[in-house]
Amino acid sequence: MNKKIIIGNWKMNPTSLKEAVKLAKASDKNGAVLCVPFLFLNEVKKVLKKAKLGAQDVFTEVSGTYTGEVSAEMLYSIGARYVIIGHSERRAIGETNQLINKKIKSALSAGLSPIICVGEKERDESHGYLNIVKSQIEECLFGISKNSASKIIIAYEPVWALSTTANRHDATSADSQEMAIFIKKILADIFSPQIAHEMKIIYGGSVNERDAEDFLKNGGVDGVLPGRASLDPKKFQQILKIAENI
Ligand code: PGA
Numbered sequence: 001m002n003k004k005i006i007i008g009n010w011k012m013n014p015t016s017l018k019e020a021v022k023l024a025k026a027s028d029k030n031g032a033v034l035c036v037p038f039l040f041l042n043e044v045k046k047v048l049k050k051a052k053l054g055a056q057d058v059f060t061e062v063s064g065t066y067t068g069e070v071s072a073e074m075l076y077s078i079g080a081r082y083v084i085i086g087h088s089e090r091r092a093i094g095e096t097n098q099l100i101n102k103k104i105k106s107a108l109s110a111g112l113s114p115i116i117c118v119g120e121k122e123r124d125e126s127h128g129y130l131n132i133v134k135s136q137i138e139e140c141l142f143g144i145s146k147n148s149a150s151k152i153i154i155a156y157e158p159v160w161a162l163s164t165t166a167n168r169h170d171a172t173s174a175d176s177q178e179m180a181i182f183i184k185k186i187l188a189d190i191f192s193p194q195i196a197h198e199m200k201i202i203y204g205g206s207v208n209e210r211d212a213e214d215f216l217k218n219g220g221v222d223g224v225l226p227g228r229a230s231l232d233p234k235k236f237q238q239i240l241k242i243a244e245n246i
Contacts, residue, residue: 004216004243005153005200005223007033007115008230009056009084021047026233029240033082034230035115038070045079054082054115057090060102062110072110083107086140087117088159097139104140108148115225116140117204118183119157130182137186149191153200154183155225161205163228168206176203176219209238216246 008027014020020040027034028051035054036044045053059069075083085107086100100116107114118136120129137154144152156179161171180201187196203215204225215224223243229235 003031004246005033005202006031006236006240006243007035007054007082007084007153007155007202007204007223007225008236009035009087009204009225009227010037010230011056011089011227012037013231017043020044023231023233024048024051027051027230027236029237031243032236032240033115035082035084041075041080042078052082053080054084055080056084056087058083058085058103058107058112060099060106062106072106072112076110076112080112082113082115082153084115084117084155086136088119088121088157088162089164091117097136100140101142101144104144104152108144108151113151113153115153115155115202117155117157119159119205121159123158123160133179133182134186137183138190141190146191146195149187149195150198153202153223154187155202155204156180156183156221157204157225163206170211171203171205173211173214173218176215176221178220180220207239209235209242212239213242213246216243 024044025047028048030050032051033054034051035056055075058072062071062073085103104114118133120132123129158171183201184196187199200222202223202225203219203221207224207226208229
């Protein structure tokens with residue numbers, strides 16, 4: 001059985017370096033990737049022995065006159081190996097598929113694995129949401145070579161199921177499985193069936209210690225991307241344990 005990957009998205013948490021280091025130490029387990037705020041990457045890296053390090057965004061260019069930005073090379077040089085790109089919270093502040101595409105290319109050329117977030121805001125009865133996810137993937141992966149595909153992780157995160165969405169509701173493992181099959185088909189058309197088969201698809205959207213097992217067993221995915229639950233070491237460790245035993 002393929003090893004499952006558990007990616008914690010800390011978002012803009014915690015509020016101090018001290019707490020970040022404490023949380024990192026408690027979350028340092030095999031199979032985990034911790035995607036932490038830029039400012040904490042360096043110190044978190046120093047305490048990680050088993051978990052891998054990731055960022056939550058990256059800029060499109062290598063270096064230069066881009067005030068406030070962080071390049072993929074910089075991330076790689078301090079030990080990050082993953083980066084979340086195109087999270088719905090960044091799309092909500094204006095990131096387009098075209099910008100995300102450039103960020104993915106810059107991440108790949110620096111040697112980072114991009115975790116590309118896709119997902120619809122809501123589900124409609126005429127299944128228009130499938131087209132939304134399809135064009136997100138096609139536009140985000142435009143011009144990406146087959147050779148790079150194995151480094152890419154697609155995270156299906158339906159916005160309506162995120163813990164921070166108002167009037168949210170739970171997605172089921174059946175929702176995840178349906179979408180995972182659909183995403184594999186899109187990836188097969190873009191790259192090849194063989195490459196699509198090898199690419200990782202994960203699920204995110206309020207994953208917690210109670211439903212992780214169902215998503216990992218029945219959701220058709222290679223891992224999960226908890227946000228809120230990754231801030232609670234007990235919950236995060238439980239999710240990792242579940243993943244280990246699958
Ligand atoms: P959540 O966050 O688990 O708190 O819903 C997941 C995410 O937004 O990546």
